[in-house]
Amino acid sequence: MGKKHMKGKAPETVFGAFQFKKDDVLKLQIEDMGVDGEGIGKVENVTFFVKDAVVGDVVTAKVMKMKKSYGYARLLEIVEPSPYRAEPKCEFHRQCGGCQLQALSYEKQLEFKEQKVRNNLIRIGGFQDANGAMEPILGMEEPYYYRNKAQFPVGRDKEGRIVAGFYASRSHNIIPNRRCHLGDGVNERVLDIVIGFMEEFGIEPYDEATGRGLVRHVLVRKGFFTGEVMVCLVINGRSLPYREKLVSKLLDVEGMTSITLNVNERNTNVILGEELILLWGKDFITDTIGDIRYRISPLSFYQVNPVQTRRLYETALQYAGLTGAETVWDLYCGIGTISLFLAREAKMVYGVEIVGKAIENARDNAALNGIENVEFFVGKAEEVLPEFYESGREAVADSDEGDSKAGRSGDGRKVHGKDMLHPDVIVVDPPRKGCDERCLETIVKMRPERVVYVSCDSATLARDLKYLCGNGYELKRVQAVDMFPQTVGVETCVLLSRKRSTTRIEIEMDLTEADRRECIGKATYQEIADYVMEHYQAHVSRLYIAQIKRKCGLDVGEAYNKPKCENPKVPNCPPEKEKMIKEALKYFGMIK
Ligand code: SAH
Numbered sequence: 001m002g003k004k005h006m007k008g009k010a011p012e013t014v015f016g017a018f019q020f021k022k023d024d025v026l027k028l029q030i031e032d033m034g035v036d037g038e039g040i041g042k043v044e045n046v047t048f049f050v051k052d053a054v055v056g057d058v059v060t061a062k063v064m065k066m067k068k069s070y071g072y073a074r075l076l077e078i079v080e081p082s083p084y085r086a087e088p089k090c091e092f093h094r095q096c097g098g099c100q101l102q103a104l105s106y107e108k109q110l111e112f113k114e115q116k117v118r119n120n121l122i123r124i125g126g127f128q129d130a131n132g133a134m135e136p137i138l139g140m141e142e143p144y145y146y147r148n149k150a151q152f153p154v155g156r157d158k159e160g161r162i163v164a165g166f167y168a169s170r171s172h173n174i175i176p177n178r179r180c181h182l183g184d185g186v187n188e189r190v191l192d193i194v195i196g197f198m199e200e201f202g203i204e205p206y207d208e209a210t211g212r213g214l215v216r217h218v219l220v221r222k223g224f225f226t227g228e229v230m231v232c233l234v235i236n237g238r239s240l241p242y243r244e245k246l247v248s249k250l251l252d253v254e255g256m257t258s259i260t261l262n263v264n265e266r267n268t269n270v271i272l273g274e275e276l277i278l279l280w281g282k283d284f285i286t287d288t289i290g291d292i293r294y295r296i297s298p299l300s301f302y303q304v305n306p307v308q309t310r311r312l313y314e315t316a317l318q319y320a321g322l323t324g325a326e327t328v329w330d331l332y333c334g335i336g337t338i339s340l341f342l343a344r345e346a347k348m349v350y351g352v353e354i355v356g357k358a359i360e361n362a363r364d365n366a367a368l369n370g371i372e373n374v375e376f377f378v379g380k381a382e383e384v385l386p387e388f389y390e391s392g393r394e395a396v397a398d399s400d401e402g403d404s405k406a407g408r409s410g411d412g413r414k415v416h417g418k419d420m421l422h423p424d425v426i427v428v429d430p431p432r433k434g435c436d437e438r439c440l441e442t443i444v445k446m447r448p449e450r451v452v453y454v455s456c457d458s459a460t461l462a463r464d465l466k467y468l469c470g471n472g473y474e475l476k477r478v479q480a481v482d483m484f485p486q487t488v489g490v491e492t493c494v495l496l497s498r499k500r501s502t503t504r505i506e507i508e509m510d511l512t513e514a515d516r517r518e519c520i521g522k523a524t525y526q527e528i529a530d531y532v533m534e535h536y537q538a539h540v541s542r543l544y545i546a547q548i549k550r551k552c553g554l555d556v557g558e559a560y561n562k563p564k565c566e567n568p569k570v571p572n573c574p575p576e577k578e579k580m581i582k583e584a585l586k587y588f589g590m591i592k
Helices: 003-007 106-123 186-201 243-250 306-320 337-343 356-368 381-399 437-446 458-469 513-520 525-536 542-551 575-587
Strands: 025-033 039-043 046-051 058-066 070-080 134-138 149-156 162-167 174-176 215-222 229-235 256-263 275-281 285-289 292-296 327-331 348-353 374-378 425-428 450-455 473-481 491-498
Touching: 025 046, 025 070, 046 058, 106 134, 106 458, 106 473, 134 306, 149 174, 149 186, 162 186, 186 215, 186 229, 186 243, 243 256, 243 275, 285 306, 292 337, 292 356, 306 337, 306 425, 306 450, 306 473, 306 491, 327 337, 327 381, 337 348, 337 356, 337 374, 348 356, 348 381, 356 374, 381 437, 425 437, 437 458, 450 458, 458 473, 458 491, 525 542, 525 575, 542 575
Parallel strands: 046 070, 134 473, 229 256, 327 348, 327 425, 348 374, 425 450
Antiparallel strands: 025 039, 025 058, 039 046, 058 070, 149 162, 149 215, 162 174, 215 229, 256 275, 285 292, 450 491, 473 491
């Protein structure tokens, strides 16, 4: 086509973003929502992102910024509200930016999150059949008041009053708000006491601009299952005047267990400094997930939604398919939360984590729970794992006996057994950026039967799954868990299993009743677990099924026959679950 021809085209027939400019006012039907929760609508085929509009709204909005093929617009008016709108609990939700989805009904929030995971699996991971593996997202019964931790910045407002609250989105202006509806009611109680104390005794809040003043942040944590409360004042100094007065007031708060100061004298955005000073009680609180106890210091990482964390870990445990005989690696293990959760049902768990302090906590937590079949290593997963694998392979080849435990070779080098080099299960729970390729490469070389991938970012998750599934694994199950209701965050747990390389021949045949009996005598663990779930809405682990099968004199398969003496902590199947499993065994004709 000649240039002349192009020139002749009338501008009004060209569809493109350049027909819009800043300050234009548009009317849009919001048809979708973006990954950050912004409403998406189209005018003349050009996509606009409108913050605070929700799917189903008809709105007017003002163009703020145009890009080549899309634009950003600011919500002016909701002309027709969406049927999916919900009344936000928090009057500051638009300014705060912490809860991007509060104006959307919880049901629709869950749909949005499930869709986000599905889209990423399909678009980034190339899993066109992702739907088949996806289980319905696990939402919360009460999608508010779920956080066990809050950090409130303290400052002064324009009138000079001391305030505490949250930073406005993308700024350091404090929106005064002592009652965040994501957190526990104890937060407000603590803030009232701390601010009342500061006013009474003339204690200055920290001023970022001048670097003067004392109190920077108030950190509150609550053990949801133990009720223990922790208060930590982050201060720009090393001592707090009239500290005993504050302590005596805080002791009125039910469950008060730990009162500390954290020293942060640097001019930085990082909230916590390294040094802790104990004012009263212990310098940690304890909480439980399932029946594991965890010690939490003001400095440790701990999941913020304990109710959903338990469900997430239970999913990971179920996907790991443990019977007490397995060797497991838990990469990116933090303070060992998942490692300890799995250790009760595994032979041995090895954890890897980059932060040394977290590994100290992990070891303390193992001791606190009397769990001995775990070992933790400090370092990057993408370095520790390949080093173990390469050095271990040499060592095993040298000793050539394939002892299943780590030990020392004659020259003092650590020797790693075959189990460690070729574990049954590898669990990963990396930060947002996902796994480094070297880590994935080594996982593939180690050939675990199952990989359980726990992720807080479904885009990097999909990328990494694509790699693993391109190298011998297949996608089996995907469970999205809503760990952060009202926000756009979604956690996902995925099960991959190693593909068998044998060629399969599919034969169709009609079964006689006798044939059927022959086959049903061999129901799989999954079929038995599914039967129990369907009939009793209860989860039974492979470990329990193996225990009951063994009790009934049935063959439990080679892996399940390994001795349990190395792991005395293996739990016993409770009687009510035993009954359910036996019912399933009867149903499948495996016992009478
Ligand atoms: N599994 C834990 C922690 C998950 S958060 C839990 O559920 O509580 C991710 C963890 O990965 C953090 O503790 C972080 O410090 C750690 N981490 C980040 N990069 C890492 C790397 N390259 N190698 C190992 N650990 C890393």
